[in-house]
Amino acid sequence: MGKIADRYFEVDPWVIKERGLDSAYSEVAESIFSLGNEYAGVRGYHEEGTTDASLLGSYFNGIYENGRHLNRVQYKGIVQRIHFMVNTVDWLYTRIRLDGEAVTIGQSHITDFSRELDLRSGILTKNYVVTLSSGKAVKLSFRRFLHMEKVENMFQEITVTPLNEPVTLEMKLGADFKTKHFGEDYRYWQILEKKVLPQGGAILGETNTTKQTLLSAFTLDYSQVPDQVADINEEYFVGKQLTVSLEPQQKFLVRRHAVNIAEKSGKGQKDWVSGLDTVEENFKLTWETAQTSQRAYWKRVWQNEDIEIVGDEAQQQGIRFCIFQLNQTYHGQDPRNNIGAKGLTGEAYSGHAFWDTETCCLPYYLFSNLEAAKNLLEFRYHTLDQARNRAKELDCQGACYPIATLNGNESSDLWQHASLQFQPSSGVAFAIWHYSKFADDRAFLYRHGLEMLLEISRFMVSRGDWDQNGEYFGLWSVMGPDEFQMMVNHNTYTNLMAKFSIDYALTLLKEVQQNSPRDYEAILAKTAVTEEELAQWRRCSDHMKIIQTETGLFEQHEGFFQLPHVDIHKIPITDFPLYHHWSYDRIYRNDMIKQPDVLMFLFLLNQHFTTEVKRVNYDFYEPKTIHESSLSPAIHSILAAELGKESEANSFFEFATRMDLDNYNRNTREGLHTTSIAGAWMNIIYGFGGVRSDADKLVIAPTIPQDWDSYSFHLHYKGAHLFIAVTKADYRIDMMDKAELSILLQGKEVLLKEGSNTFNWG
Incomplete structure (x- = not known):
């Protein structure tokens, strides 16, 4: 495969941990620590500011802009103007000064740095100690989360604690529309209205060409009344400036409740007063209530969707990260939404949805959230x-x-x-x-x-x-x-x-x-x-x-069998990715395959083909495939597992769940591979679990990787909640919510009964 792990984050079954601060991984960490709730997404950037490489990204599903320039090629059928997900308001904007010294990641003297994303709560925390030029040490702690159900609501908490001497704290908090899209020095937003609120502020922005609006408002709550509070009202910014004197070990805590209301119709949010009324209604949601419901939401997710792997901690963390990000990216909140190739974690691929949604993402929702699956189809109907x-x-x-x-x-x-x-x-x-x-x-x-x-x-x-x-x-x-x-x-x-x-x-x-x-x-x-x-x-x-031969081999296209052959194993690793190192037309002049083509329809319509047809095509096409698509290894692993090629299945799978966590493609900084994350889920369910969903009956034929002690997963199918637990001794299917269900198990029709159903190998 030519891909090597670049492991930076600690392995833990439920938490993504960063220990210490390494500027070389700043943008990778921003992607990994992205938060989302389908309605909105925010990269894990440092809200207090940084001099390290950074893509300060805050996105809203369906908020987009049109390209500023028309395509100069004016032939019919060629797209004249593109559109793209546009960067929006920095609702986390924070600037901190201690005794007049700015706290800036990459510039300040920082020790004891740690950052953790708890997959059980969706809460991102960050802690560190900053030492001033005077020798004063101050601990800073940050927390943030996006509400998964009341999706307009977003929360931030900052705690400042002097450790050894008194400190004067100054904080600037607000909503900032000066964000840059892909670093461009161009404003895609115009400000229509602004207002300083008693405990915060509100600002209404409108995109230049699509005329969509975003009302961003916030309110602040303090653990103690600041010595001074000043209003800030600038061209693209509204906020507060706080000053407070702190004694050693005296904690100052500020909580921000941000409410962001997106109007996507392009008709504009004309009623500013009504928008503010909606904001005030949302402000009634307290931090404590929001945090409680947030934990309850994720508890339900893990009760119904968790995949547990015993014997491989790295894959355990990896698959839970995948499930977590799939829920953050999409859970059927709005049928006008789709799944972008990077979700809401970065600006690569312009936020676009591709055909991966229907072929690779949909199965996850079919087996976990049928209403969400339907909404994906409704997007296409709309x-x-x-x-x-x-x-x-x-x-x-x-x-x-x-x-x-x-x-x-x-x-x-x-x-x-x-x-x-x-x-x-x-x-x-x-x-x-x-x-x-x-x-x-x-x-x-x-x-x-x-x-x-x-x-x-x-x-x-x-x-x-x-x-x-x-x-x-x-x-x-x-x-x-x-x-x-x-x-x-x-x-x-x-x-x-x-x-x-x-x-x-x-x-x-x-x-x-x-x-x-x-x-x-x-x-x-x-x-x-x-x-x-x-x-x-x-x-x-x-x-x-x-086109199919007598042996069952499909020809990828007319004339493919006559193409010049390239031994892909002789291509130097330094030539990858090929798009960057080979001339564009050179790529098209041989039988090298980017990603599964024939094997793709053998996966999608799996039960339509015999095992021998799948085998002959796998054996012919796999050696020609270089996997320049992040989805490619998962499809190959699934088919390899079905064909009893255990070593190949494991080899293709080994980096599937950790493609972004371990930065295998060296491009995690651009955003997460969302549809590949869905492929990792399929790799376990369809690959090792042997599940097939393209027949009239559910097919299950589990195997177990040699290095795993056991694994288990959940399926929701036709009203039944199935829990499948696989060990090297046997496997068990527990069925809830339904009296009986007929399935095909290891090729034989079996009637599952409600309760526990245990089966021996062979």
Whole structure:
């Protein structure tokens, strides 16, 4: 794999710990210590200021800006203007002076530094001692958290304690809109209103082009009345300046309750007074009440979703960090939200969602939070009109979902991705079908789901074509999941998933016709689909070109088997990442694979293929894959585990849960690999747990890694809460909330009964 751990944080099953201050890891730590609640996210930056490298990032899901410049390439179908998640208000802004000396990370004399993120509470703490030039020592302690349910509410606590001599403390606290997006010296925000409040302040900002607004307000509570309190009202800032004299061992504590209200419609938050009334209502939530409910929230999460590993402390910490970040990034709080590739932890990938959401993130929510899973699909339904418009831009019909988006519009200005990759569209179709395996939600399927499926099928047929002899149908000039092959014909993943999308659309339409004539008539009227069109789709599907040899080996695309061969193991490690060291066109001239392509559909539609077909394709394609995608190792590990390749499965898995914690790709500083984090979860559940969810019955076939003593995980499936505990002696499935459930266990049909069900190996 050529990836080596850069371990910096201490290993603990429930806590991410940093001991000592190393400026080389400043931005990595900011990503790791990011907090979020889906509505908002904030990087783990030092609120008191730092001279170390830093990306001071504060983000709100769905708050974005448009690029300042149009794409100079004016060809039809090429995106003219991108959009991106924009940095917002620094609601944690704090500046501290002790006897007139500024406290600044990287500049002040700091000792006994520690920082901890408690995964059981979602509370980030930081402690250190600063020694002044006079020799005075002062301890500073910080805590912060974002409320997971009352998501507009965010909290900060600062404690200052002189240790040996009296100190005069000055603090400046406020809300600051002077944040820089990706370090640009450009203001994406205009200030509409400001107001100093008796115990805090409020400021209303508006984005330049999208006209979205963010009302940021705060109130302060002190352990003792400061000697002086002054109001600060600057162009992009509103806040308070405090002065207090402290004796040795006398603690001064200040708590900030921040309320941030985002208006995402682009119509503006015109009623400033009403906004302030909402703020005041939120201010009634106390720190103590918020902290109690915060701990209760995470207790419920761990009771229902924890994965316990005995015998590997590093992986134990890693998978809990993954589950924690998945909940912080998304838990179904708002159906207008999606999952960005970096979540709300950094500005890389511009905050965009990709096709990973439907293929790699959705399974976690299907098995833990079905309503959240549905909301991910609702996001795609709410942006169906934009997908229709995108299809028109490509001279096609139906709906083409974007490769990269925040608001439903295509935001990739790389034409070879935006105009050639259709994984998002077939991914949405697959996700609707996958959701149907878990939920008997006919209302969603018959109305929203079917409408998307019909428009996706319409697009696939209009984008495809027949060969000159009219013998077969397929898609020419595409790019499949393997992004090292461009403008290829009949990429098997693309053709096969297009066929799958069409077939499911036709099957579901027939079901609706039989079961709900009113919905059937409504969908025909809404989509204007005709019998002639449906017959055309069926013919295209029946004649879809899928290239497969007699041995079961799929050809990745037409002509792939004839491409020049590259031995990927002979590529120097110094050449990675290849995008930085090889000319762009050189990457496309051989059979080297970036990430699973054929193996990807063998994972998604796993139960559609025999073990031998999976084996022959794995053995052929795995040696050609260099895993330049962070999701790639997880898919390979899952298939390797299924095929009994234990050593390979373990090798691919070894860094999955700790990709960011140990900075394997040396880019954690840019933000967390959110969809790879979901892949790590799949790696345990689908890989070692042997779970498959693409059949009519739940499939479970656990194995246990040699180095583990035991492991356990939770699944929520069709009303049942399953707890699966695996040891080297046996394995147990405890079922709660349901009397019985028929599953496929190790290939045999088994009827689980409520309570404990124990099984022996073999």
